Amino acid sequence: xxxxxxxxxxxxxxxxxxxxxxxxxxxxxxxxxxxxxxxxxxxxxxxxxxxxxxxxxxxxxxxxxxxxxxxxxxxxxxxxxxxxxxxxxxxxxxxxxxxxxxxxxxxxxxxxxxxxxxxxxxxxxxxxxxxxxxxxxxxxxxxxxxxxxxxxxxxxxxxxxxxxxxxxxxxxxxxxxxxxxxxxxxxxxxxxxxxxxxxxxxxxxxxxxxxxxxxxxxxxxxxxxxxxxxxxxxxxxxxxxxxxxxxxxxxxxxxxxxxxxxxxxxxxxxxxxxxxxxxxxxxxxxxxxxxxxxxxxxxxxxxxxxxxxxxxxxxxxxxxxxxxxxxxxxxxxxxxxxxxxxxxxxxxxxxxxxxxxxxxxxxxxxxxxxxxxxxxxxxxxxxxxxxxxxxxxxxxxxxxxxxxxxxxxxxxxxxxxxxxxxxxxxxx
Amino acid sequence: xxxxxxxxxxxxxxxxxxxxxxxxxxxxxxxxxxxxxxxxxxxxxxxxxxxxxxxxxxxxxxxxxxxxxxxxxxxxxxxxxxxxxxxxxxxxxxxxxxxxxxxxxxxxxxxxxxxxxxxxxxxxxxxxxxxxxxxxxxxxxxxxxxxxxxxxxxxxxxxxxxxxxxxxxxxxxxxxxxxxxxxxxxxxxxxxxxxxxxxxxxxxxxxxxxxxxxxxxxxxxxxxxxxxxxxxxxxxxxxxxxxxxxxxxxxxxxxxxxxxxxxxxxxxxxxxxxxxxxxxxxxxxxxxxxxxxxxxxxxxxxxxxxxxxxxxxxxxxxxxxxxxxxxxxxxxxxxxxxxxxx
Numbered sequence: 164x165x166x167x168x169x170x171x172x173x174x175x176x177x178x179x180x181x182x183x184x185x186x187x188x189x190x191x192x193x194x195x196x197x198x199x200x201x202x203x204x205x206x207x208x209x210x211x212x213x214x215x216x217x218x219x220x221x222x223x224x225x226x227x228x229x230x231x232x233x234x235x236x237x238x239x240x241x242x243x244x245x246x247x248x249x250x251x252x253x254x255x256x257x258x259x260x261x262x263x264x265x266x267x268x269x270x271x272x273x274x275x276x277x278x279x280x281x282x283x284x285x286x287x288x289x290x291x292x293x294x295x296x297x298x299x300x301x302x303x304x305x306x307x308x309x310x311x312x313x314x315x316x317x318x319x320x321x322x323x324x325x326x327x328x329x330x331x332x333x334x335x336x337x338x339x340x341x342x343x344x345x346x347x348x349x350x351x352x353x354x355x356x357x358x359x360x361x362x363x364x365x366x367x368x369x370x371x372x373x374x375x376x377x378x379x380x381x382x383x384x385x386x387x388x389x390x391x392x393x394x395x396x397x398x399x400x401x402x403x404x405x406x407x408x409x410x411x412x413x414x415x416x417x418x419x420x421x422x423x424x425x426x427x428x429x430x431x432x433x434x435x436x437x438x439x440x441x442x443x444x445x446x447x448x449x450x451x452x453x454x455x456x457x458x459x460x461x462x463x464x465x466x467x468x469x470x471x472x473x474x475x476x477x478x479x480x481x482x483x484x485x486x487x488x489x490x491x492x493x494x495x496x497x498x499x500x501x502x503x504x505x506x507x508x509x510x511x512x513x514x515x516x517x518x519x520x521x522x523x524x525x526x527x528x529x530x531x532x533x534x535x536x537x538x539x540x541x542x543x544x545x546x547x548x549x550x551x552x553x554x555x556x557x558x559x560x561x562x563x564x565x566x567x568x569x570x571x572x573x574x575x576x577x578x579x580x581x582x583x584x585x586x587x588x589x590x591x
Numbered sequence: 592x593x594x595x596x597x598x599x600x601x602x603x604x605x606x607x608x609x610x611x612x613x614x615x616x617x618x619x620x621x622x623x624x625x626x627x628x629x630x631x632x633x634x635x636x637x638x639x640x641x642x643x644x645x646x647x648x649x650x651x652x653x654x655x656x657x658x659x660x661x662x663x664x665x666x667x668x669x670x671x672x673x674x675x676x677x678x679x680x681x682x683x684x685x686x687x688x689x690x691x692x693x694x695x696x697x698x699x700x701x702x703x704x705x706x707x708x709x710x711x712x713x714x715x716x717x718x719x720x721x722x723x724x725x726x727x728x729x730x731x732x733x734x735x736x737x738x739x740x741x742x743x744x745x746x747x748x749x750x751x752x753x754x755x756x757x758x759x760x761x762x763x764x765x766x767x768x769x770x771x772x773x774x775x776x777x778x779x780x781x782x783x784x785x786x787x788x789x790x791x792x793x794x795x796x797x798x799x800x801x802x803x804x805x806x807x808x809x810x811x812x813x814x815x816x817x818x819x820x821x822x823x824x825x826x827x828x829x830x831x832x833x834x835x836x837x838x839x840x841x842x843x844x845x846x847x848x849x850x851x852x853x854x855x856x857x858x859x860x861x862x863x864x865x866x867x868x869x870x871x872x873x874x875x876x877x878x879x880x881x882x883x884x885x886x887x888x889x890x891x892x893x894x895x896x897x898x899x900x901x902x903x904x905x906x907x908x909x910x911x912x913x914x915x916x917x918x919x920x921x922x923x924x925x926x927x928x929x930x931x932x933x
Binding site: 281283295363365374375378412413427428430431432434435439440452474475476477483484503504505506507508510511512513514515516517518519520521522524529530531532533534535536537538539569570571578580581582583584585586587588589 | 713715716717758759760761762763764765766767768769770771772773774775776778779780781782783787789790791792793794795833834835860861862863902903905906907908
């Protein structure tokens with residue numbers, strides 16, 4: 164296979180292998196679209212002093228299965244034996260990636276599920292009406308359940324899971340290193356400074372939740388702090404796992420690692436790159452917890468976009484409330500500098516959809532995309548099996564029972580990064 | 592056939608008095624009362640206001656009285672339920688909206704009438720609301736709008752902005768072909784091309800809160816502590832939600848000078864509660880309030896505090912909590928409240 168990168172050697176080639184079936188076996192392997200996992204090998208990868216026991220199970224699309232207490236999901240990827248630099252700062256060294264080749268097991272995810280304090284209940288159904296609302300409803304999910312070691316701090320348990328799940332994702336993808344890919348995606352690098360196509364440079368600002376342990380996001384393995392300033396990153400770095408979730412709040416408004424790896428705004432920009440725009444880059448920005456830093460970060464992000472020569476920007480968030488204020492301030496600051504801006508908002512319009520939709524709206528930049536109403540309720544059918552826990556506390560019911568839940572509880576259903584296809588319409 | 596109309600109003604418009612009678616319980620009478628008489632004239636012979644139901648504002652805004660009001664409404668076997676006009680009166684508007692919402696939920700034909708700034712507006716659920724004037728001086732034109740709306744809803748026709756309809760039309764989740772990200776990129780290109788109007792989310796309308804007048808003499812005032820910081824007795828005995836709260840609770844502080852760590856905790860899901868639980872006064876400053884009470888700076892501290900969790904709470908619910916808290920505190924003679932927010 165010839166592996167050529169585009170635009171002056173700054174691109175990334177994605178070798179995409181479609182996972183069409185999964186199995187459990189003695190050896191981890193990938194062959195003819197079937198991903199086989201060896202529980203013994205998985206245990207060896209996941210073993211950590213903070214975990215006394217781990218269990219792995221497959222949950223596949225269409226199964227009468229519910230995954231509760233979902234913590235994070237990772238798409239199996241690797242750049243070579245031992246990861247080849249994938250997930251920099253966790254599996255690979257903390258260095259920029261996004262060049263060369265990356266193997267992707269599309270249609271699969273490694274999913275951590277179970278009780279951690281500060282985690283709000285997050286539910287994935289593999290069948291029924293909630294399945295199409297979550298990215299994990301369409302993937303073969305290797306669910307990692309766990310028992311904390313006695314006396315282990317919760318922070319250590321979470322760290323062990325995060326590292327283990329990333330390492331396991333890299334290990335699974337390694338099984339496809341010798342396989343012929345189903346698709347080869349040549350991803351462009353950042354546009355050259357003297358690109359003369361006359362197309363607008365459109366960038367993404369991706370706000371990351373920065374509220375400390377259990378509510379943080381990692382960039383190159385480092386927690387992106389609430390006093391950090393916005394920083395520019397090559398979108399191809401996201402494909403190689405430079406951004407990893409450590410965020411357990413707001414299940415429907417969560418950006419799992421899987422979604423950062425497949426950043427939907429970047430994907431939408433790439434799809435039109437060279438056609439009617441240039442995909443100009445990603446700005447990672449903190450979501451500070453105080454007004455002073457929020458104002459500083461918004462003003463600074465706008466100046467950064469101006470200095471980088473962006474003509475238009477799409478802003479996204481993680482979480483609710485404060486996160487809306489961050490977006491509104493950024494939108495207004497960008498438009499004040501003459502940079503047209505659109506942001507993705509989930510609506511919080513109440514159970515019947517009649518309440519005000521947005522907590523803090525922008526004042527001057529008024530173009531918003533709705534990713535659906537947080538409060539609207541869904542009826543989920545009973546299932547045969549549940550992973551991640553025995554009960555769904557917010558429904559006050561055993562996890563396998565039929566239940567009614569707000570959309571807010573369905574994992575990534577209102578994806579702030581724009582993964583989903585939900586929106587709101589007026590029902591006259 | 593004559594359409595049977597049941598009209599809901601408050602104690603003031605029922606002719607029972609103002610704030611002094613704001614605590615009268617739900618009651619009803621055959622026929623039109625107060626503004627209902629003029630409404631009857633405007634509606635003409637095809638409609639008959641068969642009963643008028645009323646309730647004192649302080650109760651009507653409370654949580655428990657709606658079933659009793661609805662029993663009176665249903666007992667009159669209405670074809671159409673009409674509530675208001677409530678103008679900008681908060682508790683009255685809330686009651687009109689709730690009676691309308693409950694009627695709609697029960698499958699009855701209904702229309703409510705209040706000013707667009709009335710805090711009750713968002714409580715009307717799926718029931719239509721038409722605009723009244725701001726104050727009762729505008730009763731005449733308000734009733735004309737309302738009468739026209741009654742005829743329309745009775746005929747099964749939808750109400751639109753031209754009919755004076757106000758409030759939000761329900762927004763429902765639908766699935767579309769493109770992802771949110773794809774739509775966002777298309778929208779930003781449209782904006783770059785000069786389209787300044789396109790959006791999927793209309794800008795919400797927020798009302799401005801006019802602060803109450805300062806308390807004349809706080810050294811004689813009864814002062815309450817209220818909080819959205821989700822501080823509850825340690826076992827969370829009433830299961831306050833940590834997010835998306837749908838209700839509020841009350842806990843006694845009579846005879847207490849402090850809220851010891853371990854006996855109280857915050858179940859708020861929107862921030863790290865470590866510091867709050869280390870010293871619950873960081874959420875509810877009972878210690879300092881008692882000190883001020885002892886020094887005579889404030890008259891007396893109210894015997895209980897009101898609490899909810901302000902985290903992912905819909906604006907509609909938050910507004911309702913505020914109106915209910917105000918009514919509850921007023922009933923108990925509280926003159927000032929200290930609201931701690933997180």
